[in-house]
Amino acid sequence: SSHFNDTCKFEKMMCKFNASCSNMEGTSTSPILVTGVGASGTQATLAKLKAAGLDVEGETKEGNEGNVAWNARCNAPPGSGHVFVGGWKVLQRAYKKVVHLVRHPLGTISSYQHFSLNMHSNFNAKAWNYIEVFTTPKGLFRHANNATWKHPVLRSALHWLSWNQMVERIADVRFRVEDSSTSREICTLFSRFTNTIDVSNISMTKSGRLPGRAYNCSKTSEPVDSNTHATNDRKYDKVTWEALRALDPDLEGLVWAKAQQYGYARDVPKRDKTSVHRHETKKASEERLDEKNGRLSVKLPSRYKKAAVTSNPPGSFMGSHHPEHAFDGKKDTYWWSSGGAGTAGDYVQISFEEPKHVDSIHVQHCFQDKYKRMKDCIQKGELYIAKKKCEEASVANNDFMPVLKVFGSKPHVKVEGLAALGVQCVRLQLLAMQHDWVAVREIDILD
DSSP states (O other), X not given: OHHHHSHHHHHHHTTBOOTTOGXXXXXXXXXXXXXXXXXXXXXXXXXXXXXXXXXXXXXXXXXXXXXXXXXXXXXXXXXXXXXXXXXXXXXXXXXXEEEEEEOOHHHHXXXXXXXXXXXXXXXXXXXXXXXXXXXXSTTTTBOTTSSSBOOHHHHHHHHHHHHHHHHHTXXXXXXXXXXXXXXXXXXXXXXXXXXXXXXXXXXXXXXXXXXXXXXXXXXGOSOOOOOTXXXXXXXXXXXXXXXXXXXXXXXXXXXXXXXXXXXXXXXXXXOOOSSSOTTOOGGGGGOEEOTTTOXXXXXXXXXXXXXXXXXXXXXXXXXXXXXXXXXXXXXXXXXXXXXXXXXXXXXXXXXXXXXXEEOEEEEEEXXXXXXXXEESOOSSEEEEEESSOTTTOOTTTTOOEEEEEEXXXXXXXXXXXXXXXXXXXXXXXXXXXXXXXXXXXXXXXEO
């Protein structure tokens, strides 16, 4: 339908605000929406954010500061009824930022079985009615005659894949619910973005918080228990990759590919009881979340004194892999882009307060998984230098000089003998649409 193919109609249906879309005129907005597939930890995350003092709500109503719900949809496709779809009321606001919450597919599919097995339950029938209305292609969950439901495991796997793919299209950042830092980082995003987002009907103080209220993100430090349907899970066998492959090998391949994109291994991760992100090490202890402004403090090498790191689009990073990690001089940290594949014009850059002499630049990109395979490489990119600060340099004025090609087959590339004086900006930019996210491990600038 046109709701799924037309960008503006799709984003309105998905509750993502887009100022360039005429159908968004007059729409009330809120800062942040947290959403994902059902049984991915949205209810547990909502409880933690409310405990931290945030004015957020869930599946049935909207909070002034945001919403956390798997069923977040704003505009039902034609012919699907009225404002109530499958027993849920569609949302009335559009959201400036969308957080994509994901859970390992086998854990989600196992939890979702109780919605799929007993279709005589009024609640379960309503849930699947709602999912059908907002999923394309139509008839995805039924057999060819469109009269009987597909196998519960197949239906749940198709839902995990299709629902995540839709959220990907409008997400600004993605978190895995199994990672211990997820709820704390989402809480921090709320405190960060309310500083910059104009929220109608909310009077904001200079600190960006609601008058008389304070966030306490430390209350979200414990891992989210994503298994909100534990009682129902015990009634049914856990779903395995082998079981899914036996039912539909093509679907199993698609689900596994998407799981890898989200950084998962074959096994369902155990609940992370550590106080740091799953991809961080003890060296990351130098990095901390500043509760006053919600920004990450990353210690850059001394030779980058008074330097500022930015990315385009701004705020684009996966989990705790911020742009600063591309310049921090550490082998085990990296910047990881978010919100799907990168596009032409995206970049990460460092701007120096004082001009620098630059003789060589080394670029390391790609992410090596547990099987030693290179993932998230830059398919086509280029490194530039400029003799102006990044924010002052202009492409139109030819301020950026290309010095190095960066592409997937070479995860470590370098340019030497530059002997460039007065450099104030180094930018790594994508030149084409990427197949995956982008991981930049290090951009090492030497004089």
